[in-house]
Amino acid sequence: MVPTSYFLVLSAVLFGLGVIAFVFKRNILTIFMSIELMLNAVNLAFVSFSRALGQLQGQVFVFFVIVVAAAEAAVGLAIVILIHRNRGTLNVERVDTLKD
Amino acid sequence: MTPQIAMFLVLAAVAVAGAVSLILQRHPIHSALSLITVMVALAGLYLLQGAEFVAAVQIIVYGGAIMVLFVFVIMLLNAGEEERTNMSRMARYVGVPLGVVFMIEIAYWIGSATLHLNAPASGVVSTRDLSNLLFREYVFPFELTSFLILIALLGALVLARREESE
Numbered sequence: 001m002v003p004t005s006y007f008l009v010l011s012a013v014l015f016g017l018g019v020i021a022f023v024f025k026r027n028i029l030t031i032f033m034s035i036e037l038m039l040n041a042v043n044l045a046f047v048s049f050s051r052a053l054g055q056l057q058g059q060v061f062v063f064f065v066i067v068v069a070a071a072e073a074a075v076g077l078a079i080v081i082l083i084h085r086n087r088g089t090l091n092v093e094r095v096d097t098l099k100d
Numbered sequence: 101m102t103p104q105i106a107m108f109l110v111l112a113a114v115a116v117a118g119a120v121s122l123i124l125q126r127h128p129i130h131s132a133l134s135l136i137t138v139m140v141a142l143a144g145l146y147l148l149q150g151a152e153f154v155a156a157v158q159i160i161v162y163g164g165a166i167m168v169l170f171v172f173v174i175m176l177l178n179a180g181e182e183e184r185t186n187m188s189r190m191a192r193y194v195g196v197p198l199g200v201v202f203m204i205e206i207a208y209w210i211g212s213a214t215l216h217l218n219a220p221a222s223g224v225v226s227t228r229d230l231s232n233l234l235f236r237e238y239v240f241p242f243e244l245t246s247f248l249i250l251i252a253l254l255g256a257l258v259l260a261r262r263e264e265s266e
Contacts, residue, residue, distance in 0.1 A: 001102075001104055002104050002105055002108045002148065002149075003215075003217070004214060004217040005210075005211050005214040005215050005217060006105075006108060006112075007108075007145065007149070008210050008211065008214050009207045009210060009211040010112045010115065010116070010145075011210075012203070012206045012207040012210045012211070013116060013119075013203060013207050014115060014116070014119055014138070015206070016199070016202055016203025016204075016206060016207065017116070017119040017120065017122075017123065017203065018119070019199070019202065019203075020123060020199040020200075020202075020203065021119075021122055021123045023195070023199065024123065024191075024195070024196075024199075025123070025131075025182070026182050026183065027128050027179065027182045029128045029131075029132075029170065029173065029174060029177075029179060030122070030128055030131045030182070032170070033122065033128075033131055033132060033135050033170065034122065036135065036162075036166065037119060037122065037135060037138060040138065040139060040142055040162070043142070043154075043158075044142055044145060044146075047145075047146055047149055047151050047154060048149065050151070051149045051150065051151070052214075052217045056225060056229055056230055056233050057233070059151055059153075059154050059225065059230060060230065060233055060234050060238055062154050062157075063154075063157065063234065064241065064245060066157060066158075066161050066162065067245045067248070067249065068245070068248065069162070069166065070161060070165065070166055070249070070252075071248050071249055071251075071252035072252075073166045073169055073170070074169070074252050074253065074255075074256040075252050075255050075256050075259070077169060077170070077173045077256075078255070078256040078257075078259035078260040079259060080173060080177070081173065081176070081177065081259075081260050082259055082260065084177050090128075090177065090179055091182075091183055
C-alpha cells in the first residue's frame with residue numbers, strides 16, 4: 001500500500017498552491033476557489049490520518065468540513081453577487097472603499 | 101513499484117497539475133474547470149485509501165453541487181478575463197520564490213515528520229460503520245450542521261435579494 005507520508009506531502013503541496021493562488025489572484029471568484037482548494041487539501045490529510053490511525057473519526061470530520069464548505073460557498077457567492085451589483089467589478093483591487 | 105503507488109503518482113500529478121493550472125489561467129471559468137479536475141483526482145485518492153463513501157460525497161457534493169454553483173455565478177456575472185495588473189517588482193522577485201519556498205518547506209517537514217507512520221493494511225471502510233459513528237456518537241454535531249445550512253440559506257437569500265425601491 002501507499003505510505004501515509006506520500007498523501008500528507010501531496011496534501012501539503014496542494015495547500016501551499018492554494019495559499020499561493022489566494023495571494024496572487026485578483027478575481028474574487030478565483031480567490032474563493034483557492035479557499036476551496038485549501039479545504040480539499042485538509043480533507044485529504046484528514047482521510048490519510050484516519051486510515052493511518054485506523055479510526056473513522058477523521059472521515060466523519062471530512063463530512064462536516066464539506067457541509068461547512070457548502071454553506072460557505074452559498075453565503076460567499078451571494079456576497080460576490082452583491083459586490084458585483086454595487087461596484088460593477090470582480091477585481092479585488094477595485095473594492096477599496098475602506099481605504100478612503 | 102506496486103500498482104497502488106503508480107496509481108497514486110498518476111492521481112497526484114493530475115491534482116498538482118490542476119492546482120497549478122488554477123493559478124496560471126486568466127479566465128475564471130478555466131480556473132473553475134481546473135479545480136474540478138483537482139477534486140475528481142482527490143476522489144480517486146480517497147478511493148485508493150478505501151474511503152469509498154467520502155469519494156462519492158466528494159464527487160457529488162464538491163464536484164457536482166459546489167462547483168456547479170461557482171460556474172453558475174461566473175456565467176451569471178459574465179465574469180471576463182482577469183485584468184493583468186502589472187505585478188510590482190517586489191511581488192515578482194520576492195513573492196513568487198517565497199511562496200514556492202513556503203510550499204516546499206511545509207511539504208518537507210510534514211513528509212519527514214510522518215515517515216514513521218507505516219502503510220496500514222489495505223481495507224475498505226464500510227459505510228455502515230461510518231454511519232453508525234455519524235448518527236450515534238456524532239448525532240448532535242450532525243443536527244447542528246443542519247441549522248448551519250438553514251442559516252446559510254437564509255443569509256444567502258437576504259444578501260442576494262434585490263432591494264425594493266420605494
